[in-house]
Amino acid sequence: MTIPAHRIAFGEHLRELRRARGWTSQEAFAHHVGLDRTYISGIERSRRNPTLDIIVKLARGLEVSPSELLSTIEP
Structure with a gap:
């Protein structure tokens, strides 16, 4: 299975x-x-592959905006 680059960037x-x-x-x-x-x-x-709800939860926990979590994903 090939992992999409955007998922790798998000995780890192x-x-x-x-x-x-x-x-x-x-x-x-x-x-x-x-x-x-886990x-x-x-x-x-x-x-x-986190849902939008999880992305928001993670962002709040890190005290950043959801867009900050997504900022490394290339268009």
């Missing part, structure tokens, strides 16, 4: 933002946003 950017904001643990961040650690891991490894 999520990981960078999470770590930059002091969430070194996926588990702690997942608890903070109300998701399972789901966060799946997004960061580009295995999961």
Whole structure:
């Protein structure tokens, strides 16, 4: 299965933002946003394709706009 470039970019950017904001643990961040650690891991490894609701939840947990999470995706 080929993973789309936009999903890879999103996962990498999520990981960078999470770590930059002091969430070194996926588990702690997942608890903070109300998701399972394995789901966060799946997004960061580009295995999961999050819905808009999840993107908003992640953005709120990171205190950024949803557009900031999507900013690395090429048009």
